[in-house]
Amino acid sequence: MAEPLKAVFWDVDGTLAETEMAGHRLAFNRAFADSGLPWRWDPLTYRRLLNVTGGRERLGVFLSEVEGRVPEASRLDQLQACKQAHYLELVGEGDLVLRAGVVRLMTEIAGAGLLQAIVTTSGRSAVTALLQASADDLQPHLRFWICGEDVACKKPDPQAYRLAIARAGVQPAQILVLEDSSPGLRAAASAGLATVVTLSQVSAMEPVEAFAEALAVLDGLGDELEPARVLRGPTCPGDQVTLSYLQRLLSEPATMEPQPPTTPVNPDG
Ligand SMILES: [Mg+2]
Numbered sequence: 465m466a467e468p469l470k471a472v473f474w475d476v477d478g479t480l481a482e483t484e485m486a487g488h489r490l491a492f493n494r495a496f497a498d499s500g501l502p503w504r505w506d507p508l509t510y511r512r513l514l515n516v517t518g519g520r521e522r523l524g525v526f527l528s529e530v531e532g533r534v535p536e537a538s539r540l541d542q543l544q545a546c547k548q549a550h551y552l553e554l555v556g557e558g559d560l561v562l563r564a565g566v567v568r569l570m571t572e573i574a575g576a577g578l579l580q581a582i583v584t585t586s587g588r589s590a591v592t593a594l595l596q597a598s599a600d601d602l603q604p605h606l607r608f609w610i611c612g613e614d615v616a617c618k619k620p621d622p623q624a625y626r627l628a629i630a631r632a633g634v635q636p637a638q639i640l641v642l643e644d645s646s647p648g649l650r651a652a653a654s655a656g657l658a659t660v661v662t663l664s665q666v667s668a669m670e671p672v673e674a675f676a677e678a679l680a681v682l683d684g685l686g687d688e689l690e691p692a693r694v695l696r697g698p699t700c701p702g703d704q705v706t707l708s709y710l711q712r713l714l715s716e717p718a719t720m721e722p723q724p725p726t727t728p729v730n731p732d733g
Contacts, residue, residue, distance in 0.1 A: 466715035469707075470638040472573055473628055473657070474606075476584040476591055478644035478664035481560045483594065485510065485665055488519065491551035495543050498550075503530065511666055517647050518585065518618040520544045548587065555593040563662070565685025565692065565705060567600045572707050574605035582609040583628045583641070585618035607632070620647040625655035640710050642685075646674050653677045658714055660705070663695070672696050679713045694723040 477483045489510040496503050503526075505513065516522040523543055527535040554560065573580055582591060588611040595603055608631055615623045629636055641652040644664040652659045661667075661678040662685055672695045675681045679697055682705065686692025691703030698720030700709055712720055 467635070467637040469578065469640055469711045469714045471579040471581070471632050471634045471640075472710065473581050473583040473625065473632075473639060473641045473652075474570070475641070475643045475645075475648050476582060476594065477586055478666060479563070479642055479648075479662060480566055481562050481594055482665050483555075483560055483590075484514065487551055487554055487560050488547075491547045491554060492519070492523070494550040495547035498546050499543060511669065514645075514666055517620065518612070519547060519587075521618070523547075548589065551590055552593045555590070555597050558597055560594060560597065562594075562598050562600075562602075563664075563684060564687045564690040567598070567602065568687055569685050569705055569707070570602055570605050571600075573710075576707055578707075579607050579632055579634060580605050581607050581628055581632060582611070583624050584610070585612045585615060585624050587612050619651035620654070622651050622654035625652050625657055629655060629657070638714075640679075640714050643678075646670060649675055649678055660697075660710065660713065662692075662705070679717060697723060699723050 474480060477488070485507055489505055489507070493504045513522050513526060516525045520540055524535060524540055570580060584591060588609065591609060591611055610624045610628045610631070612618065614627060617623045625641070629639065632639065636656040639657050641657045641659040642662060643649050643652060643659050644662055645667045649659050649661055659678050661675045661681045663681065663683050668683065672681055675696065680694060681696040682700065683693045683695065684690060686700070686704035692700055692705055693703070694700050698713065698717060699722070
C-alpha cells in the first residue's frame with residue numbers, strides 16, 4: 465500500500481545553498497594564507513577533494529598528499545578552526561544565499577503540518593550561520609537538526625539519517641530526503657530513505673546515472689524565475705518542486721508521467 469509523506473529531511477551544503485565553491489573552498493584558502501601555507505585550492509582541485517566528506521578529513525587527506533606524511537592532529541584542529549571562522553565570516557557577510565525554491569517549498573511543507581529536519585554532517589555553527597543569514601526565518605519550520613557533532617561517521621555513512629529517523633518517530637517509508645550529492649544520496653539510501661536530488665554546481669558535473677537510486681534528479685527546486693529541470697524521473701508540473709510533487713513521488717510514482725530524455729547541458733560550455 466502507498467505510504468503517505470509525513471516528514472522531509474533536508475541536507476544543507478549544496479541543497480539549501482551553494483556553500484562549497486563560494487564558501488568552504490574560499491574559507492580553506494584563507495586559512496592556508498593565515499597560516500603562511502602556500503596552497504590555494506582552485507575549483508577543479510576542490511571538486512576532486514570533495515570526494516572526501518568532512519572538512520577536517522579533507523584537509524588531512526590533502527596535507528598527507530602534498531607533505532607525504534599524516535599531519536598532526538593539533539595542526540589539523542588549528543587549521544580547521546581557522547577555516548571555520550572564515551566560513552562563518554563569509555556567511556555572515558551574506559555571500560551565500562539560499563537556493564531558488566528552498567524558502568517556498570519549506571514554507572509550503574510546514575503549512576501542511578509535516579515534520580521537517582536538517583540532516584547534515586557539517587558543523588552546527590555553520591548551519592546556524594547559514595540559517596541566520598537568511599532574510600526568511602526558516603528555523604520555526606525545522607523540528608530538529610542532526611549535525612556533524614551528533615554522529616561519529618559522516619555521510620555517506622547512514623548514521624545521521626538513522627538518528628534522524630529515530631528522532632522523528634516516523635516510518636522510513638513515510639520520509640523523503642532532499643540531497644544534492646552522491647555521498648548524501650548513498651547515506652539516505654543506506655538508511656532506507658527515498659531521496660530527491662537537486663544537483664548543485666559541484667554535483668552537476670557528475671553523470672546523472674550516478675544518482676540512479678534517487679526518485680528524481682532535478683537541477684534545483686525551481687521558482688518563477690528559475691524553473692526546475694528534471695534530468696531523471698517523473699515530469700515536474702509547473703517546473704517547480706511542490707509538496708504535491710513530493711507526495712506523488714513517494715506514494716504513486718508509477719502513475720506519474722516520465723520525463724522525456726533531455727540533452728545534458730555542459731556547465732563549462
Ligand atoms: Mg550536500
